[in-house]
Amino acid sequence: MPCPHSRSTDDEDHGIERREFMKTALAIGGTSAMFAAKARGEPVLQGSTEGLPARQYAWNDFMPKNGLTGLAKTPAHHLQLLVDYTGDGTPTEADREQVEAALQTLEDAYEWDNEGLMFTIGYSLSYFDRFDEDLPESAGMRPPEDIIDETDIASSGKIEADHADAHLHLASKHAHVLLEAEEALFGAVDEVNGVDVETDLSGVFEKTDRRTGFIGNPKERWDEDLQGKNPIEEGASVFFGFKSLFTDSQPSEDDVAIQEGPFADGTTEQVSLLLDNNLKQWYGKHDIEERIERMYSPSHTLDETGEFGRKLAERDGTSAPSDEKSMGDAAAETAEDAEDKGVVGHAQKLARARVDDPDWEDGRPLILRRDFPSTDGGRAHTQFISNQRRIDDFISVRKAMAFVDWDADDPDPAESEVQLKDHGIQGHFKVQSRATFLVPPRDLRALPPASP
Numbered sequence: 001m002p003c004p005h006s007r008s009t010d011d012e013d014h015g016i017e018r019r020e021f022m023k024t025a026l027a028i029g030g031t032s033a034m035f036a037a038k039a040r041g042e043p044v045l046q047g048s049t050e051g052l053p054a055r056q057y058a059w060n061d062f063m064p065k066n067g068l069t070g071l072a073k074t075p076a077h078h079l080q081l082l083v084d085y086t087g088d089g090t091p092t093e094a095d096r097e098q099v100e101a102a103l104q105t106l107e108d109a110y111e112w113d114n115e116g117l118m119f120t121i122g123y124s125l126s127y128f129d130r131f132d133e134d135l136p137e138s139a140g141m142r143p144p145e146d147i148i149d150e151t152d153i154a155s156s157g158k159i160e161a162d163h164a165d166a167h168l169h170l171a172s173k174h175a176h177v178l179l180e181a182e183e184a185l186f187g188a189v190d191e192v193n194g195v196d197v198e199t200d201l202s203g204v205f206e207k208t209d210r211r212t213g214f215i216g217n218p219k220e221r222w223d224e225d226l227q228g229k230n231p232i233e234e235g236a237s238v239f240f241g242f243k244s245l246f247t248d249s250q251p252s253e254d255d256v257a258i259q260e261g262p263f264a265d266g267t268t269e270q271v272s273l274l275l276d277n278n279l280k281q282w283y284g285k286h287d288i289e290e291r292i293e294r295m296y297s298p299s300h301t302l303d304e305t306g307e308f309g310r311k312l313a314e315r316d317g318t319s320a321p322s323d324e325k326s327m328g329d330a331a332a333e334t335a336e337d338a339e340d341k342g343v344v345g346h347a348q349k350l351a352r353a354r355v356d357d358p359d360w361e362d363g364r365p366l367i368l369r370r371d372f373p374s375t376d377g378g379r380a381h382t383q384f385i386s387n388q389r390r391i392d393d394f395i396s397v398r399k400a401m402a403f404v405d406w407d408a409d410d411p412d413p414a415e416s417e418v419q420l421k422d423h424g425i426q427g428h429f430k431v432q433s434r435a436t437f438l439v440p441p442r443d444l445r446a447l448p449p450a451s452p
């Protein structure tokens with residue numbers, strides 16, 4: 001709720017209450033929440049199945065752009081549904097037709113963009129296991145256990161490998177659209193945004209988990225959704241404070257598309273749940289300069305980045321914190337910084353995983369991040385979704401995050417000169433679960449065979 005001492009206008013109060021209501025309705029889900037949100041929701045244009053991109057994840061052209069960087073801005077509301085195939089054996093043609101018809105209903109009901117609805121469906125190796133044929137190498141898939149084994153050994157605690165058969169990621173500016181779409185897929189509604197629901201996913205898929213997220217002011221979110229003293233600083237744009245996604249740190253959608261084989265124009269997807277469990281220590285133990293060192297690099301200064309990293313966005317992304325030094329230079333100094341300063345930055349470490357590419361002056365990043373914050377279950381966390389050409393690319397990026405000697409054959413956390421609390425943001429969150437999916441091209445999205 002708005003602070004009683006604040007000088008907000010009635011309109012602003014109304015706006016905040018409405019936003020809070022919508023976000024809460026999405027987190028709760030179900031038919032009643034859907035009807036309540038629909039009654040307060042704005043009208044949304046219908047769409048069409050015609051002319052949609054072959055790549056399900058081709059969202060950038062349909063999102064608004066950041067005025068400074070020109071980068072696509074991710075929709076405000078997100079819903080993830082983890083589902084299992086209910087049939088015995090391999091899917092039938094009738095199952096496929098049912099899934100395709102249910103998904104096309106959503107495309108008819110909402111325009112494909114930030115104002116309407118965008119979604120992807122991806123399939124796990126547990127799903128593909130039911131076929132006699134193997135997935136082709138070109139699909140780039142690996143099980144979540146491989147990521148856990150190769151990259152998470154530095155962090156303590158148990159990490160779950162999720163084995164849901166499929167994963168739907170739905171995104172929209174409007175929470176009520178996501179609730180209505182979910183009810184059209186799994187509920188008992190006859191109509192969605194003026195389009196008849198003739199078929200849905202019931203009987204083919206059952207929901208095993210639902211996760212939601214909302215991009216908004218993280219300080220307000222803490223007050224609204226979480227318990228305990230609010231550690232987040234006024235002006236922060238994510239729970240960890242610093243603005244993410246600068247111009248040259250995200251690959252294009254082309255860069256992460258599968259290039260060949262039957263799943264060409266698809267992509268792989270890594271879906272994890274990161275508990276931001278140590279934010280109090282992040283803010284309480286490190287002053288702003290120390291946070292900048294840990295988020296960017298020890299050679300970045302407050303003057304260059306600005307308090308929440310916003311000045312970097314004005315300066316062509318992560319390229320040049322100063323005229324002399326780029327993020328590429330900072331990346332090359334990671335081991336030296338570890339030894340001399342005992343601290344390394346998150347972005348600096350991760351930029352080591354870029355690869356040479358003539359089109360990218362400072363190297364091409366490998367993973368397209370589509371993460372968002374969440375307070376599901378009353379806990380601050382990051383729902384981390386990324387697309388990459390192959391899961392190996394994610395593993396290489398994640399290794400760069402976990403280890404100072406990341407490109408060694410057998411990187412060793414014990415070798416590190418850096419304590420976990422000074423290792424970027426590593427010591428301040430915990431990975432709870434991981435899953436991997438293959439997001440096929442649109443024409444294979446309905447229960448694809450392993451070898452189409």
Ligand code: HEM
Pocket residue numbers: 238240242243244245246248249274295309318327346347350351352354365367369382384397398401425429
């Ligand atoms: C827990 C939440 C996280 C926060 C708050 C966070 C924040 C940031 C920030 C502020 C940057 C620098 C600005 C930018 O380039 O976008 C960055 C860069 C990056 N982060 Fe994270 N990050 C988080 C988790 C992760 C995870 C789990 C990964 C995946 C392994 C990751 C991968 C990257 C990559 C690849 C870059 C760009 C590196 C480059 O410039 O090439 N981040 N992150």
